[in-house]
Amino acid sequence: MDQARSVIVTGGGGAIGRACVRALCDDGARVAIVDIDFDAAKRVADEMGELGFDVAPFECNVASFEETQRLTEDVYDRFGYIDGLVNNAGIMPHQDVSFSTATMDDWREILDINLGGTLNLSRCTLPFLKESVRRRSMPSSIVNMSSFLVLIGARIPQDGYTASKGAIASLSRSMAVELGEDQIRVNAVAPGPIETPHVAKFFSTQEARAKRIERFPLGRFGRPEDVAGAISFLISDKSSWITGVLLPIDGGASCNYV
Numbered sequence: 001m002d003q004a005r006s007v008i009v010t011g012g013g014g015a016i017g018r019a020c021v022r023a024l025c026d027d028g029a030r031v032a033i034v035d036i037d038f039d040a041a042k043r044v045a046d047e048m049g050e051l052g053f054d055v056a057p058f059e060c061n062v063a064s065f066e067e068t069q070r071l072t073e074d075v076y077d078r079f080g081y082i083d084g085l086v087n088n089a090g091i092m093p094h095q096d097v098s099f100s101t102a103t104m105d106d107w108r109e110i111l112d113i114n115l116g117g118t119l120n121l122s123r124c125t126l127p128f129l130k131e132s133v134r135r136r137s138m139p140s141s142i143v144n145m146s147s148f149l150v151l152i153g154a155r156i157p158q159d160g161y162t163a164s165k166g167a168i169a170s171l172s173r174s175m176a177v178e179l180g181e182d183q184i185r186v187n188a189v190a191p192g193p194i195e196t197p198h199v200a201k202f203f204s205t206q207e208a209r210a211k212r213i214e215r216f217p218l219g220r221f222g223r224p225e226d227v228a229g230a231i232s233f234l235i236s237d238k239s240s241w242i243t244g245v246l247l248p249i250d251g252g253a254s255c256n257y258v
């Protein structure tokens with residue numbers, strides 16, 4: 001039997017998503033690269049295709065249940081089965097600050113995409129993940145994208161974002177318990193700041209960078225590949241008895257008091 005995994009990566013056209021697609025491809029997986037920005041998904045698909053990997057780009061707004069339903073059927077048609085899901089798509093708006101000035105309307109888009117997208121994709125892929133377990137006798141695996149901001153507070157708050165990622169962490173644990181008997185593992189990762197173009201805007205001066213890097217025992221910001229390595233491990237059978245975990249990927253920042 002063909003044992004290559006077939007994995008959906010949402011936000012696959014973005015910085016961490018791209019690294020994740022590459023890591024999964026290196027592990028031998030077939031990857032559905034899903035993004036609201038089809039051009040971005042296609043760029044990553046073209047890059048991976050040139051390296052000989054079996055990937056396909058898909059356009060989908062994860063906040064829409066109808067679109068995620070259509071997407072999972074399309075991915076199933078393309079690959080024949082789905083046994084992995086990485087709920088990576090997410091937004092971190094700069095205007096999202098303190099809860100003390102925010103309204104639910106300010107938070108709506110963040111919650112709809114970050115939390116709602118995780119819910120929609122998990123719900124729509126579930127029948128396919130279960131079918132894979134039955135047909136292929138292999139456990140399926142879901143990895144959800146949280147943030148180290150759910151473990152520690154921040155002086156410059158992004159409360160809507162943090163609340164959405166906290167809900168994702170809790171939901172992941174709950175899903176892990178619920179889906180254990182179906183042999184579907186569910187874990188979440190909690191990255192600290194990763195050097196992506198978006199995050200770089202927060203640390204535009206050398207001084208701001210140095211001040212922040214001081215917080216990290218490993219002495220540097222994260223790289224997309226740091227996150228991708230952990231995700232490929234959690235998707236693979238190397239983590240076959242790990243479920244319900246929230247894994248910090250933060251260079252030690254969340255355990256550093258000073």
Ligand SMILES: NC(=O)c1ccc[n+]([C@@H]2O[C@H](COP(=O)([O-])OP(=O)(O)OC[C@H]3O[C@@H](n4cnc5c(N)ncnc54)[C@H](O)[C@@H]3O)[C@@H](O)[C@H]2O)c1
Pocket residue numbers: 010011012013014015016017034035036037040060061062063088089090091092113117145146147148190191192193194195196198199
């Ligand atoms: N970069 C960091 O420091 C960091 C730290 C912790 C967690 N994260 C999380 O990691 C994930 C990826 O972040 P990134 O830094 O690669 O960001 P990114 O902006 O480079 O990538 C996010 C991707 O998601 C896509 N996307 C946005 N809304 C979507 C929607 N409604 N439907 C489908 N796709 C959508 C975007 O088009 C983009 O390609 C996010 O969930 C983010 O919150 C990032």
